Amino acid sequence: MATPTASTKLLLSDLASTVQNVPSNYIRPINDRPNLTQVEVSDASSIPLIDLDGLYGPRHSEIIQQIGLACQHDGFFQVKNHGVPEETINIMLNTARRFFKLPESERLKSYSDDPSKTTRLSTSFNVKTEKVANWRDFLRLHCYPLERYVHEWPTNPPSFREDVAEYCTSIRGLVLRLLEAISESLGLQRDYIDKSLGKHAQHMALNYYPPCPQPELTYGLPGHTDPNLITILLQDDVPGLQVLRNDKWVAVNPIPNTFIINIGDQMQVLSNDRYQSVLHRAVVNCDKERISIPTFYCPSPDALIGPAKELIDHNHPAAYTDFTYAEYYEKFWKRGLETDCCLDMFKTSNTASSF
Numbered sequence: 001m002a003t004p005t006a007s008t009k010l011l012l013s014d015l016a017s018t019v020q021n022v023p024s025n026y027i028r029p030i031n032d033r034p035n036l037t038q039v040e041v042s043d044a045s046s047i048p049l050i051d052l053d054g055l056y057g058p059r060h061s062e063i064i065q066q067i068g069l070a071c072q073h074d075g076f077f078q079v080k081n082h083g084v085p086e087e088t089i090n091i092m093l094n095t096a097r098r099f100f101k102l103p104e105s106e107r108l109k110s111y112s113d114d115p116s117k118t119t120r121l122s123t124s125f126n127v128k129t130e131k132v133a134n135w136r137d138f139l140r141l142h143c144y145p146l147e148r149y150v151h152e153w154p155t156n157p158p159s160f161r162e163d164v165a166e167y168c169t170s171i172r173g174l175v176l177r178l179l180e181a182i183s184e185s186l187g188l189q190r191d192y193i194d195k196s197l198g199k200h201a202q203h204m205a206l207n208y209y210p211p212c213p214q215p216e217l218t219y220g221l222p223g224h225t226d227p228n229l230i231t232i233l234l235q236d237d238v239p240g241l242q243v244l245r246n247d248k249w250v251a252v253n254p255i256p257n258t259f260i261i262n263i264g265d266q267m268q269v270l271s272n273d274r275y276q277s278v279l280h281r282a283v284v285n286c287d288k289e290r291i292s293i294p295t296f297y298c299p300s301p302d303a304l305i306g307p308a309k310e311l312i313d314h315n316h317p318a319a320y321t322d323f324t325y326a327e328y329y330e331k332f333w334k335r336g337l338e339t340d341c342c343l344d345m346f347k348t349s350n351t352a353s354s355f
């Protein structure tokens with residue numbers, strides 16, 4: 001059968017079930033395909049699973065140490081006993097599922113291809129700049145401070161605003177606990193990171209990956225690092241996330257009621273390269289739709305970001321120049337998802353010895 005040509009549908013959700021082959025604008029060049037047979041499956045030794053129970057009690061130092069090691073060596077870890085109620089998680093996943101099942105005309109009310117909009121439904125990554133599309137639709141929401149954004153959010157499903165607000169608030173609590181723990185693991189004051197973010201910002205994406213007839217030809221999202229400070233990822237029970245480890249892609253298969261935490265570019269800068277923002281990607285499959293919900297915790301646009309002074313010394317000179325988060329974020333969206341990281345644009349010529 002011939003490969004279908006580019007679609008006239010705005011959203012992939014309204015196209016995916018009508019095609020038997022991946023349309024040409026989604027097909028990656030041969031040297032840039034997921035190579036699904038080469039992927040390893042994660043186990044406890046590859047992506048650490050950290051139990052946060054006792055963070056404020058007898059296991060405090062042990063947990064801080066585990067978090068520090070994971071940020072340094074893996075850039076990724078999973079958490080359990082994180083304090084976000086299971087019911088809040090299930091309601092969030094269900095709400096996302098129901099949103100993407102709404103009729104096309106209802107969903108399209110939120111559609112925009114303008115990345116500067118604070119609430120928008122779109123597809124792929126940046127339809128204005130990219131050459132090859134990704135097998136994903138997403139609803140992107142700004143969610144902190146809630147009262148500034150909640151009135152922009154969809155009102156269908158009817159409980160959308162209430163359910164998502166509850167989730168965002170609970171996740172923010174988890175982020176603040178993690179930021180304290182990460183500051184401490186770096187030997188900084190507990191509130192160091194909190195204070196370096198200016199007014200703080202929290203964004204989230206509801207990612208929807210429909211089943212794909214030829215998953216070996218395309219990506220849900222190609223390899224990228226996250227431009228923000230830290231990401232808290234919730235995934236449903238369908239595998240799809242992969243993390244680059246020792247030059248090999250490792251599948252991080254879902255564990256119910258856990259979150260996947262990854263260090264973003266701003267944390268790498270702040271830690272003066274001690275902690276790593278690591279490449280990850282989402283692949284798709286032919287049988288099942290997949291939902292993932294990353295929360296991107298960010299500095300405010302005017303916050304000045306640079307390596308913590310306490311982490312700069314003769315052996316570890318500043319690896320980055322100072323910049324505002326707004327400058328960084330603009331560069332990230334303009335250049336699209338490339339495997340070479342946006343951080344390189346802000347590097348100094350200093351080379352540090354490793355920590």
Ligand SMILES: O=C(O)CCC(=O)C(=O)O
Nearest residue numbers: 205207240241282292294
């Ligand atoms: O779907 C996933 O598991 C990864 C999502 C992701 O990396 C992103 O939205 O930036």
